[in-house]
Amino acid sequence: MGPIPSYTALIRDKSDAPREALSLALMTALSGIAMGASMAVVNAVVGGGEAGATLPNLLLFALLATIFLWTRNYALSRTAIIVQAMLTRIRENIVRKLRDIDLQALDAMNRERLIGTLSHDCFVISEASESIVIGASSAVMLLFSAFYVATLSMFAFIMLCVLVCAAIIYYRRSQRSSRTILDAASESERRLFDSIRHLVYGFREIKIAPEKGDDLLDNYILGYGAQARELRIQSQRQFLKGLASSQTFFYMLLAAIIFILPQYQVDRLVIEKITYIILFIAGPMEVFVRALPEAIKANAAAEHIWSVEAWLDSAERDAQPTSLLADPEFHSIGLRELTFEHGGAEAGQGFRVGPIDLSLRPGEIVFIAGGNGSGKSTLLLLLLALYRPLGGQLVWNGAAVRPHNAARYRQLFSVVFADFHLFDRLYGLRDTDPGRVDDLLRRFGLDRMVKFVDGAFSTLDLSTGQRKRLAMIGALLENKPIMVFDEWAADQDVTSRDYYYTKLLPELKAQGKTIVAVTHDDRYYGVADRVIYMEQGSIRSQEARV
Ligand SMILES: Nc1ncnc2c1ncn2[C@@H]1O[C@H](COP(=O)(O)OP(=O)(O)OP(=O)(O)O)[C@@H](O)[C@H]1O
Numbered sequence: 001m002g003p004i005p006s007y008t009a010l011i012r013d014k015s016d017a018p019r020e021a022l023s024l025a026l027m028t029a030l031s032g033i034a035m036g037a038s039m040a041v042v043n044a045v046v047g048g049g050e051a052g053a054t055l056p057n058l059l060l061f062a063l064l065a066t067i068f069l070w071t072r073n074y075a076l077s078r079t080a081i082i083v084q085a086m087l088t089r090i091r092e093n094i095v096r097k098l099r100d101i102d103l104q105a106l107d108a109m110n111r112e113r114l115i116g117t118l119s120h121d122c123f124v125i126s127e128a129s130e131s132i133v134i135g136a137s138s139a140v141m142l143l144f145s146a147f148y149v150a151t152l153s154m155f156a157f158i159m160l161c162v163l164v165c166a167a168i169i170y171y172r173r174s175q176r177s178s179r180t181i182l183d184a185a186s187e188s189e190r191r192l193f194d195s196i197r198h199l200v201y202g203f204r205e206i207k208i209a210p211e212k213g214d215d216l217l218d219n220y221i222l223g224y225g226a227q228a229r230e231l232r233i234q235s236q237r238q239f240l241k242g243l244a245s246s247q248t249f250f251y252m253l254l255a256a257i258i259f260i261l262p263q264y265q266v267d268r269l270v271i272e273k274i275t276y277i278i279l280f281i282a283g284p285m286e287v288f289v290r291a292l293p294e295a296i297k298a299n300a301a302a303e304h305i306w307s308v309e310a311w312l313d314s315a316e317r318d319a320q321p322t323s324l325l326a327d328p329e330f331h332s333i334g335l336r337e338l339t340f341e342h343g344g345a346e347a348g349q350g351f352r353v354g355p356i357d358l359s360l361r362p363g364e365i366v367f368i369a370g371g372n373g374s375g376k377s378t379l380l381l382l383l384l385a386l387y388r389p390l391g392g393q394l395v396w397n398g399a400a401v402r403p404h405n406a407a408r409y410r411q412l413f414s415v416v417f418a419d420f421h422l423f424d425r426l427y428g429l430r431d432t433d434p435g436r437v438d439d440l441l442r443r444f445g446l447d448r449m450v451k452f453v454d455g456a457f458s459t460l461d462l463s464t465g466q467r468k469r470l471a472m473i474g475a476l477l478e479n480k481p482i483m484v485f486d487e488w489a490a491d492q493d494v495t496s497r498d499y500y501y502t503k504l505l506p507e508l509k510a511q512g513k514t515i516v517a518v519t520h521d522d523r524y525y526g527v528a529d530r531v532i533y534m535e536q537g538s539i540r541s542q543e544a545r546v
Contacts, residue, residue, distance in 0.1 A: 006299050006300075006302035006303040006306055007125070007132070007295065007298045007299040007301075007302040009302070009306075010086070010090075010125075010302040010305060010306070011082070011083075011086065014086045014089055014090055014093075020078065020081075020082050021082060023078070024075055024078045024079060024082060024133070027071045027074050027075040027078065028071075028075045028133055028136050028137045028140065029136075029137075029140045030067065030071045031067075031068055031071035031072040031075055031137045031140075032136075032137040032138065032139065032140025032141040032142075032143070032144060033140060033141070033144050034064050034065075034067040034068035034071060035068045035137070035141040035144075035284070036140070036141045036143075036144030036145050036148065037064050037144065038061060038064035038065050038068060039141075039145065039148075039276075039277065039280045039281075040148050041057060041060055041061045041064060042061070042276070042280075043273050043276050043277065043280075044057070044273075045057050045061070046276065047269055047272060047273050047276075072134075072137060075133050075137065076130060076133060076134075079129050079130060079133045080129075080130075083125065083126055083129040084126065087122045087125060087126060090122065090305060090309075091118055091122060093309070094114075094117070094118060094305075094308060094309060094312065095118075097309070097312040097313065097315075098114070098312060100317045100318075101312060101315040101316065101317045102315065102316045102317060102318070102386075102388065103381070103386040103387065104316070104386075104387055104388065105315035105316055105317075106315075109311065109315075112190075113304075113308070114308060116304075117304050117305055117308045120301075121301035121302075121304045121305055122301075122305075124297050124298060124300075124301040125298050125301050125302065125305075127294075128294040128295065128297055128298035128301075129298070131290070131291045131294040131295075132291055132294060132295050132298060134287055134291060135287060135288045135290070135291025135292070135294070135295065136291075138284035138285070138287045138288040138291070139288050141281070141284045142281055142284055142285060142288065145277050145280070145281050146160055146161070146164075148277060149274055149277060152270050152273055152274055153261070153265050153270055153274065155261070155264050155265060156257065156261055156265065156270075156274050159253075159256055159257075159260070159261070160253065163249060163252060163253050163256065164249075166249075167245060167246065167249035170245050170249075171242050171245050171246065171289075174238065174241045174242055174245055175238060175239075175242050175292075177238070178235060178238050178239070178293070178296065179296060179300065181231055181234050181235045181238065182235055182296070182297065182300065183300070184231050185228055185231035185232050185235055188224050188227040188228035188231055189224075189228045191220075191224045192221065192224035192225050192228055195216060195220040195221045195224060196221060198216055199213065199216055199217070199221065239293050242289060242292070242293075243286070243289050243290070246285055246286070246289045247286075250278070250282055250285060253278055254275070254278050254279075257271065257274050257275055257278055258271075258275065261274065316388070316403075317403075318385075318403045318404075318406040318407045319403055319404045319405075319406075319407070327411070327481075328408055328409065328411050328412055329397065330362055330396075330397070330412050330481045330482060330514070331362065331397045331398075332359065332360065332361055332395075332396075332397060332398070333359070333360040333383070333394070333395065333396055333482075334357075334358070334359045334360075334393075334394075334395040335356050335357060335358040335359075335382065335383065335392070335393075335394055335395075336357060336392050336393045336394075336395055337354070337355040337356070337357060337391065337392035337393070338353075338354050338355060338356045338357075338382055338389045338391070338392035338393070338394060339352070339353065339354035339355050339356070339389060339390045339391040339392055340352070340353040340354060340378065340382055340387055340389050340390055341353070341390055342378070351373075351375065351378070351537060352537050353375045353378050353379065353382065353537040353538070354389075354391075354392065354537065354538065355391070355392055355538075356379065356382070356392070356538065356539055357539070358383075358532065358539065358542075360383075360482070360514060360516065361514070362481065362512060362514055363509060363512050363513070363514060364509070364514055364515075364529040364530065365505055365506075365509050365514075365515040365517070365527060365528045365529050365530075366514075366515065366516045366517070366528060366529065366530045366531075366532060367517055367518075367519050367525060367527075367528040367530070367531045367532070368380070368516065368517070368518045368519070368531075368532045368534060369518075369519060369520065369522070369525070369531055369532070369533050369534070370533055370534030370535055370540070371534075371535070374534040374535050374536060374537070375534050375536070375537040375538075376486070376518045376534050377417075377418060377486055377518065378537070379534065380415075380417075380484055380486055380516070380518065382394070383484070383516065384410060384413055384415065384484065385401050385406045385409050385410055386410075394409075396409050396412075411480070412480060412481055412482050413480055413482045413483070413484055414475040414476070414478040414479075414480040414482070414483050414484070415475065415483075415484040415485075415486075416468065416471045416472055416475050416484075416485050416486065416488050417486050418486040418487045418490070418518070420468070420471045422460055422467050422470060422471055422474075423474065424456055424457060424460060425455050425456035425457065426455060426456075426474060426477060428478075429474075429477055429478065430455065432455075432477055434452055436477070437452040437473070437477065438452060440473045440476060440477070441473065444469040444470075444472065444473060444496075445469070445496070446462075446466060446469055446470060446473075449462065449466070450462070450470065457470065464491045465491040465492050465493065465496065468488060468491055468492070469492075469496070472485075472488060480513075481512070481513060481514060482513065482514045482515075482516065483508060483513055483514070483515050483516070484515075484516045484517070485515070485516075485517040485518070486517075486518045487518050487519065487520065488500065488517065489501065489519065489521055490520070497521070501521065501524035501527050502524075502527065505517070505527055506527065525543075529544065530542055530543065530544055531543045
């Protein structure tokens with residue numbers, strides 16, 4: 001582990017080829033040594049007067065300068081390659097793990113933080129890496145210079161060590177709260193952007209009620225903005241304090257070499273050489289100090305990445321099916337005394353569902369009715385095996401649905417949720433016949449505003465009802481044996497609603513599909529084979545309609 005443990009561990013464990021990371025470290029060190037050694041040659045030549053300006057010294061200088069330039073350039077170009085490959089791999093890793101976890105696990109996660117890690121934290125690491133490599137190379141050069149000083153004068157070396165230790169202690173003290181300030185600044189910025197999001201997405205409401213906008217602006221956006229500004233200034237001040245401490249240290253060192261060293265070291269040439277060294281290291285020292293805050297930020301970003309990965313690893317997931325291609329068969333589904341509680345069993349405070357007993361057979365239409373908050377959508381998520389029941393069993397074709405077969409079981413369903421997500425293209429349906437899509441767009445009255453081009457819909461800027469129709473088209477194209485619709489007709493006009501209940505659902509039933517639909521439209525209950533009434537998380541009654 002290095003001084004920035006999470007960042008170095010990330011580079012070591014996540015880069016494509018750990019050997020590449022090792023060669024990068026070697027080249028970085030070599031560039032620092034070459035820079036230090038070329039300084040030593042300059043020193044020897046200048047100190048030696050005419051006798052030092054020889055061809056071998058020139059060749060040695062040229063060789064060291066070439067090594068420095070080549071290794072520095074190599075290290076920087078490899079850094080870009082290694083870091084970008086590493087970040088691509090991290091993103092892929094996180095996204096793959098994310099895809100496989102349970103819905104309940106994702107619900108418990110802060111989705112914004114997840115997106116933030118994939119975008120902001122990866123960006124911070126990408127931006128900081130070059131500074132860190134140059135800073136590390138400068139640190140090696142500084143070490144080399146210290147040892148070079150030791151070869152010239154042990155007393156000067158001890159003086160240097162004492163001053164460096166004092167500078168490090170002072171620097172660490174001055175930067176002690178820098179991480180806390182940076183975290184607080186990020187938190188204020190997060191709140192600031194949350195408030196701005198309310199302004200952007202609640203724009204219509206704010207236009208109608210300007211007092212909402214005034215309150216949001218005066219008491220939140222400006223407040224968090226001022227807080228973030230103060231913290232960023234504080235953090236910059238602290239960085240400048242660190243920089244000033246390193247510069248102070250530099251002048252103290254110079255003064256000690258010029259004024260104190262002559263008391264103990266009589267050889268003027270040695271004093272001159274050490275003075276040159278100190279003047280020479282001023283630049284690399286500043287580069288090193290400037291790289292430190294970048295390293296702290298990159299380390300914090302790496303910590304976030306580690307914690308998100310650890311969380312994803314610990315999240316529950318179903319086994320992925322070995323074959324997703326073969327269509328699973330559906331003969332029967334049964335919910336046997338199924339129970340569930342929102343917020344997990346430990347909480348004991350969440351909404352409880354069940355025990356629920358329910359059977360589904362091929363080719364029937366089942367409506368689920370009930371008041372708001374009675375548990376209809378939760379029941380659908382249990383039926384879809386997206387929530388793990390607390391008790392009871394979900395039985396498919398006579399066998400229990402468990403983590404090893406849940407993903408396969410879910411392939412039986414096409415769904416339009418009440419809070420559905422509309423995808424811009426037909427993901428997973430590459431071979432769809434465009435003629436069939438055009439036909440469905442016509443049937444749902446969308447053909448004039450939406451075109452299906454190159455596997456994608458030309459626009460998603462539609463009314464709420466139209467967006468739902470497009471989601472329905474996607475579900476129909478999936479052509480699964482069971483179709484689940486959560487209040488699909490709620491946003492439809494009278495014609496479309498009538499079409500849904502009196503044409504579409506009977507047509508799907510005639511094709512042998514099973515329909516499970518949440519609905520409040522009691523005048524169409526006659527379309528269903530069964531209507532299930534939910535009340536406070538339980539099935540109050542089931543009514544056969546035929
Ligand atoms: N993710 C969640 N976490 C915690 N509680 C939840 C969650 N989702 C729903 N609930 C709670 O579960 C209860 C049932 O919600 P559900 O969405 O199943 O009802 P519903 O019958 O579909 O309601 P509506 O007709 O309004 O859509 C509600 O009291 C709700 O607060």
